[in-house]
Amino acid sequence: MFKWLGFGLVLSSLMLSVQAAEIYSWRDADGVMHFGEKPPENAKELKQRTIPDTPPADNDERDHVDDSQRLLRAFDEERAERNQQKAQQKVEQQKRAQQCSAAKKELERFETSTRRLVTDAKGQQRELNPTEDREYGRQLREAAAALCDGR
16 A cells, blocks of 8 residues: 555656746846746745746657648648539539520420421521421420439
8 A cells, every 4th residue: 555655646746747847036136037946045036936847849749730730731622622613513503504594495486486497408498397396396305304404
């Protein structure tokens, strides 16, 4: 039991010495300010301060700081990449909305027209025959559905 008590006393004294240091400041007879761990017997103005010890920065702390900085850079890069992807998605959505609008207008024009004309390879206009008319209408509806419904 005394062994443990002695060990506890030694350990607690080591912990106290690590946690804080007492510093004294005083002025000598000439008015010069001095600092030390023990005050002189004849000090005029004596002030005691307790200053917590700060261990010197070691390699582990520097490594921790470096790791933290690397993590912050990685987070910043990921955030920038996500923002860039969001901006790209927004541009694509706007482009798709414009294409949807154009497809709907073309489909509406087709469905409301009485004469459906196409320009042939020679640059001359001709009317669609019934088979071509149905096929062209189907293609327009599919294109509008794909662009506007997201299929």
